[in-house]
Each structure stands twice: as C-alpha cells, then as structure tokens.
Amino acid sequence: MTVRIGVIDSGGPLMDVEGSLAFLPDGRVEACVPDRLGHGTIVAKVIRQSCPQAIITHAQVFQERPVTTAAQVAMALDWFVSQPASHRVDIVCMSLGLAADRAPLREAVYNAGADKVLVVAASPARGSTCYPAGYESVIGGTGDARCKWEQLSRLGPRLFGAWSNSPEQAGEGMAGASLGAARVAGHLANILLREGRALAFQEVLSLMGECCEYFGPERRTG
Numbered sequence: 001m002t003v004r005i006g007v008i009d010s011g012g013p014l015m016d017v018e019g020s021l022a023f024l025p026d027g028r029v030e031a032c033v034p035d036r037l038g039h040g041t042i043v044a045k046v047i048r049q050s051c052p053q054a055i056i057t058h059a060q061v062f063q064e065r066p067v068t069t070a071a072q073v074a075m076a077l078d079w080f081v082s083q084p085a086s087h088r089v090d091i092v093c094m095s096l097g098l099a100a101d102r103a104p105l106r107e108a109v110y111n112a113g114a115d116k117v118l119v120v121a122a123s124p125a126r127g128s129t130c131y132p133a134g135y136e137s138v139i140g141g142t143g144d145a146r147c148k149w150e151q152l153s154r155l156g157p158r159l160f161g162a163w164s165n166s167p168e169q170a171g172e173g174m175a176g177a178s179l180g181a182a183r184v185a186g187h188l189a190n191i192l193l194r195e196g197r198a199l200a201f202q203e204v205l206s207l208m209g210e211c212c213e214y215f216g217p218e219r220r221t222g
Contacts, residue, residue: 001196003189004055005047006080006089008073009040009096010062016044022060023075025068032060039066043095043182050186053193057089061096070102070131077108081115090192093185094121095141095178097130105132113137116198120188122181123159125217133159137201139188139208141181146214152187153214160184160208161218187211 011017011032020032035041044056059076061068073094080089092112098105109132112119123133123140133140136158143164144153153161162183164176191207192199199207 001193002055003051003053003091003192004057004087004089005051005185005189006057006059006076006092007040007044007047008059008061008076008080008092008094009043010037010066011035011040011058011060012044012056013041016041016056017058017060020058020060021076021079022063023072023079024063025072027071027075029075029079032058035060036064037062037066039095039178043093043178046179046182047093047186047189050183051189051193054186054189068096068098070098070100070105073098073132074102074104074108077105077112077119081108081112081117088115089117090198091118091120091185091188093182094119094132095181097122097124097133097177099128099130101131101134106135109135109137113201116200118188118199118201118204120181120185122177124177125155125159125161139184139204141184142177143180144214144218146218149183151214152184152208152212154209154212155217158205160187160212161214162187 140159144161164180
C-alpha cells in the first residue's frame with residue numbers, strides 16, 4: 001500500500017513542490033512557489049521522519065505571512081479530495097487552526113470524510129475550540145511534553161498528543177501543536193501502512209488509542 005499525505009500549509013522547498021498548488025486569498029489558484037515561511041517545510045519533514053514511505057503533496061495557503069482564510073483552506077482540501085482515486089491522498093495534515101466555524105470549511109471536511117480521506121488538524125490541548133479540529137470527523141493533534149518521538153497520548157475522544165519538539169524534551173526552535181499534529185499524522189500513516197487498507201474513522205480512533213502510552217491531560221506543576 002502507498003500512503004499519500006496532503007499538507008495544507010505554507011508549501012515546501014523548491015525540490016518538493018512539483019505538482020503542488022497555491023490557493024490565494026482572492027480565490028485564484030496558481031502553481032505552488034517555494035515555502036517563504038518555513039512552516040510547511042518543517043511539518044513535512046516531521047511527517048517524512050515519521051513515515052519515510054509517505055508521498056507528500058503540498059497545498060499552499062500561507063504566503064508571506066502565517067495568515068489564511070477558511071475559504072482558502074476549504075479550496076485546498078477540496079482539491080485533494082477531488083483527485084482521481086489512484087492519486088487521492090489518504091491523509092490531509094493541517095498544522096493550523098482557525099478561530100471560527102465557517103460553512104465552506106465545514107462542508108469541505110464533511111466531503112473529505114465521505115470520501116474516506118482522513119483529516120488531522122492542530123488543536124490546542126487547552127483553551128478554545130479551533131477549526132477544522134473542532135469538527136467531529138477530524139482527528140485533533142497537539143503537542144504533549146510527556147511524549148518522546150515514538151509515543152502517543154490520548155487527550156480526548158478525537159484528540160491525540162505527540163512529540164512536538166518541546167523544551168521539556170530539550171527541543172529548540174519551532175514547537176507546539178503544529179508539530180504535534182504533524183507527528184500524529186505520521187503515526188496515522190504508519191498505522192495505514194501496517195493495516196494495508198483504508199480505515200473507517202472510528203476504526204482509526206480505536207487503533208490510535210491502542211498505541212497510546214498516556215491518557216488524559218498533562219499535569220503541570222510549579
């Protein structure tokens with residue numbers, strides 16, 4: 001089985017964006033340009049380290065700044081879902097979160113689920129709901145300082161924690177829910193490879209739960 005992963009973010013380096021598209025705020029769609037922010041590049045690197053066999057395609061919704069809209073993200077997700085079955089992604093990773101529930105994004109997530117495309121999105125371990133992680137058919141991913149590279153935690157019915165380059169694990173540089181979501185997507189990719197078949201959403205949650213070493217939120221002291 002080949003596992004294909006779509007990354008909706010700021011794109012990737014020049015050698016990594018062939019066949020990828022950029023979704024602009026005015027609704028235009030263009031060829032993806034090399035990553036200007038570095039965020040999507042790091043997200044893809046974490047996924048590749050997690051699952052070297054994965055084939056990654058980028059959908060660029062961040063350009064010069066880490067700002068996007070629900071419409072851009074929805075267009076990107078629709079593009080991934082609309083691909084022919086032979087090239088359709090199995091997983092979409094969104095290391096991003098938007099404050100408001102918007103109809104275009106909600107509909108795009110619903111359509112992804114209907115086509116058995118699994119969506120992983122960044123979610124804060126605490127605080128307000130963000131989207132698309134807030135939708136019932138999305139797997140939330142976040143950082144958990146307890147987790148080493150190979151570990152997972154279950155923080156809620158659909159929310160999983162993972163390694164996120166946290167300072168508690170001696171990490172430096174970018175850290176947090178963005179990398180946690182990428183690492184969760186990598187765990188999921190390995191589960192798909194192991195099972196060798198498409199999996200229903202509830203089955204995915206069950207199999208991911210079996211991999212977890214921690215349950216419930218981190219207990220921070222001091």
